[in-house]
Amino acid sequence: MMNRLKQSIWFFYSIYLYFIYHLLITPTVLDFSILGVIIVVTVILLLIAVIPKQLKRPFLVFSFLVLLADRALFNAKMLDGFVYIVGVIVILISIFLLGKWIGRLSTVPLILLLISALSTSMLFNRDDVKILSHFQLLWKSAPLYVGGTIDYFPHAVVDIDEDGMDEIIAMGNVKEIRKLTKEELEVEEDKDYLLEPENLYLYILKWNGKTMERIPTKEIDTASLLLKDYPGFPYFMIHNNSLIPITQRLELAKGISQFGTAPFHAMALNIENLATQLANKGVFDAKESFDRTTFHDVQILHGRISGYVQDRYFSAGSTASKIIGDIRLPNNKEGIVLLGNRLEILTLDQNNQVSFVYPLTKEMIPNIGTTEVLITDVNGDQLDEMILSFPFTSLSKTIIIKPDINGENKILWKARDKSFRIDDVWLEKGTTNNELIVLDKSHLGSNPIRYLSAYVYDEDVLQRKWKVFKSLINVRSGDVDGDGEKELVASVYQKHTLYILKPHHIPVYLLLITITIVLFVYGLIRRVRYAKLPEKE
Amino acid sequence: MLNYQKRNRNKYIGFIMVVFLLLAGCTYPSAERIYDQAEEEKEPSFPPETSAIDTLENALATNSYAENAQRFWYTGWIANNIEKRRVTSMYSGAMIRPHGYIMDGRLAGVPFRYYRWNEHSYLWTEKTNWNALEKEFAPFDPFYGFLWWEPFFEQAVQLPNEKILSKDSLVYQIRLNGREWVKNSPNPIFEQIMGHIEQQPEIETVLEHTEVVMTIWIGNESFSKEEVKKLAKEKGADNDQLEQWTKNNYFIWEEENQVYKQQVINQYKTTITMPIPAAGYMEQEIFFRFYKYDDPGIKIAPPEKIEEYMKKALEE
Incomplete structure (x- = not known):
């Protein structure tokens, strides 16, 4: 009985290794670059040190084979039908034989390895497993667009039928x-x-x-x-x-x-x-209603912007081509953010006089005409800030701007890196802080891929809250399943597949690290208990 | 404590430290919180020292008629950004006047090739391979169109000389608004879009707010008398033919500097900043560079070779 129990540990170890490899080891290397490699290697060496001598070889070979099987089974998925089945069988047999010959492992652990490898391969998509550190994959679409002419289409997450659940609007x-x-x-x-x-x-x-x-x-x-x-x-x-x-x-x-x-x-x-x-x-741009202010029915036509604040009508000349949205300014003022060859805010005073304030010109921010703007309260002061993102080829980098009480645009934060992009904002779990949903690079310099992460603004810095090592674009938050908690809807560049990520609130890192520590301590105790007394030094 | 116990304890502590390091979050401090200085202000510009239009016309004549400017390489693109979308088409290859040229192009991410030699022309894509096109008898003129900027050359400014691929160049720049450009430039292409402008009054507004900047780099390399003689000899022109050869190749003598100059067009860039409904302003760049004039390495296969490729593809 004890033997069976001991042997079943191989199965659980195999599953543990699969998850810690994908959710902790690879991300650590991607995240911390050389330092990450050092950390991982150190931990591995420490763990190897506590394994009893006679188990070292089987243990190492077993671990290697778990990862090899995972990769091989994933690659086999590129084959079709009958060839795929043959491929899988070849892989399973090869792994078994390698385990026997090189690892000198007994049959039961190897069978358990093969079972666990097949299970994880069938239950999880190796490309997507990295999201499991913070999310479950609620839904994944087939590629919506078949063609290849266009690299991506945007999507929106909006409650069209006003039933409390957001729908996804996409092209395909x-x-x-x-x-x-x-x-x-x-x-x-x-x-x-x-x-x-x-x-x-x-x-x-x-x-x-x-x-x-x-x-x-x-x-x-x-x-x-x-x-x-x-x-x-x-x-x-x-x-x-x-x-x-x-x-x-x-x-x-x-x-x-x-x-x-x-x-x-x-x-x-x-x-x-x-x-x-x-x-x-017909019009250049128009927006009927706004969330934060009393502006409504605003439009740009023939080089003029016109609209209403409550029931007061306004009209003024403008070179703007886009109505970004409304904004809450200091001193209880309301404004509309406009984008043209410059970014500026339209306000109306009591005498119905239109002013264009808080200008951001192309001299201040190059390529301002190509920016995308998110208006939201970044720092929790009940007033809105503007988050400006730019295309990768632009001279400008992501910047968070606060229209301050003196009529100036104060820079709260500016990215150091061109690839840093803030896609959306939602509430940080369990707090009233606004969490910025970000696409940013890993610290591995040569890797240009951007991963999904979240930051919270705190004085001059952005504090990272989490990072998921899956490359996604156009991340939008919304409550898709109507359970009161928001999900993230994102797409994959050039693949046109939609992903819905639902936060699962399981402390995955804590669990994996705890298991690792438990293994380490267990090994340590065994070594200490069964070690022979060393010679006096 | 026994040594082995000390060693194990150290290992244990090291492990815990590593774990805490992993659990620590990342902070991303801000870059310096200042706005940019405009780059254009750094570039001094001045009214042209010699007539800009004269220089351009001379360059066009050189490009069109100079014997040693009849073959060259070119590379260019039309790239635009609307918000975060970047769409680029690319064109590069070589030309041998007056016969033909090859163009390696790319549109919507798909490469294509266009080949012309005398009246034969072909188009290639990966899916369709080479396809013969209708015969073209009109001569091709790669430098057609530059004179469409003529009405605006009065307002040209000169920027400091720049080296393009280490060749010294004179730099001229014209800035206009879109409406001025479309209404005052005499050309068949803009005539065709006049209809759109009449039917769609918003287009007038678009043009009014559009900014166009055209920059042209014209070769200003100096050649000593000996250098010109050497070039002539390489082409088989000996001493009594030297004067004629120099004329045929548009080498201009500059008395003050005691050098010859040959003005060819090195680079040509136009930027268009244009409002797009509900999408900010588009930034578009149309860029071309012409280099290695008279490179003996330019070889374009005859049409027979293309016909061979087509035959082979059919057989497969």
């Missing part, structure tokens, strides 16, 4: 392409070198208790939901639910080869693209 075409008849598919495959229009559809996804399902878009005002996005501009435009090319490669090649004309061709494409889109829209 996967279901429609699957429905194509065989002949239609052959035509698709046999395209010549011309760029063709691609049909794009609105995907509205709603939680039905078990999974996300697509709800029909017919009764919903889809025009207002379409996210203001310009994929492929100026060569492509979205028009009547299609991604339409307005030029062809040949046209471009011949036109551009007359180099002097190149900027003229580019400008003509710009104008053609915009003219068609403006014809559908």
Whole structure:
């Protein structure tokens, strides 16, 4: 009986090793770079030191084989059907034989290893397992867009039908392409070198208790939901639910080869693209209602911005092209944040005089016209700050700006690194602090991949609260399943898959470290108890 | 305590320390909290020392007719940013005038190639391989279009000379707003978009707020009399043909500096900053660089070779 129990430890060790490798060891190396490697190696050496001599070899080989099996089974998933089954069998047999010959392990531990490796391989996707440190994967979609022309589409998390649960609004075409008849598919495959229009559809996804399902878009005002996005501009435009090319490669090649004309061709494409889109829209930008202030029905048209504060009408000339949102300013003032070739805030005084205050010009912040702005209370002072993020190729880095009481824009915090991006804000668990949802690099200098993390603002620094080593983009928070707690909805670059991450509140790091300490102490005690007395020194 | 017990205790403590290190959070201190200084202010600009339009016209003539400027490499792109989306198309290759050129292009992430030799032209993509296109009899003119900037050259400024691929260049820059550019530049492309402007009054507003900056780098390399003689000899022009050769290649004698100059176009960049409805302002850059004029290493395969590739692809 005791023997059985002792042997079952191999199984639990195998599972423990799988999780600590993916959730603690790899992240530590990614996070702390050289220091991380040193830490991990130190811990491993300490653990090896407490293993009894005769178990060292089997133990090490076993550990290596657990990780090898995990990787091999994952790679095998690239094979299809029958070949896949054969591949899996080959892997299992190889692992078994390696364990026997090199590790001199007995049969039972090896069988347990194979069972645990198969289980983890089937239960978890190796690409996604790293989120388990803080989240469970509530739902993962198939790639929504099949095409390859556009690298990503934005999505939004919004409660359309006002039932307390947020829906996800995304763009795609996967279901429609699957429905194509065989002949239609052959035509698709046999395209010549011309760029063709691609049909794009609105995907509205709603939680039905078990999974996300697509709800029909017919009764919903889809025009207002379409996210203001310009994929492929100026060569492509979205028009009547299609991604339409307005030029062809040949046209471009011949036109551009007359180099002097190149900027003229580019400008003509710009104008053609915009003219068609403006014809559908009418206004430059418009927003009916705002969350924080009493502004409403604001629009930009013909170089003027106009709207209402309560029932007072205002209108002023402006070069702005985007209404970002409303903002709470010091001294109980209200404002609208506008983006044009500069960022500024429109306020209205008692005499209905419009002022443009808190300007951020392109001299102060280069490429200000390409910024994306989040308006939120970062530091908990009941007034709003502005978080500005920039494209990776920009000269500017993420910056948190506070319109202060003196009419100046005070910088609260500025990133050191171009890749640092603040995507969304939600409440930190169990507190009233606003937690910034961030995409940022690991400390491993050469690794440009950005991972999902969260920070809280505290004086001049951002304190990191957690980090999950999965690379995601367009992270948006929302309560998708209606349980009162927010989830994160994100996408994978160029893969067009949607992920819904639900916080699980299990102290995973604590558990894994505790188990490690327990193993260490257990080994230590055994060594001390059964060690022979050393010679006097 | 016995030594082995001490060793084990030390190991234990070391382990705990490592654990605490892992549990400690990360703090990310802010970068220096200051705004940028505008880069443009650092660049001194001044009215051109010699007429900008004369220099450009001379450069165009050189590019078009100078014997040793008929082959060159080029590379360029049209890149734009709207919020965080970056869309780029790229074009590079070589030209041998008056016959033809090869272009390695990229659009929407998909590479393509365009080839022209005399009246033959072909287009290649990975999916479709080479495809023959209709015969083209119009001669190609890579430097067509520069004169469309002529109405604006009066307002050009000169920036300090710059080295492009270590070749000294004169730098001229024109700044305009979009409306001025579209309305005053005489060209068939803008004529076509006039219709859009008339039908869509918002486009006028867009153009009014659009800023266009065109910068051109024109070669200013100095050649001594000996250097020009040497170049001529390499091309088979001996002493009595030297004067004619110098003229044919547009080498200009500068009396004060006692050197020859050959003005070719080295680089050409246009930036367009344009409002986009509900998406801030777009920043677009159209950039081209021309280099290694007369490089003997430029070789373009004859059309027969392309036909061979096409035959092979059909057989496979």
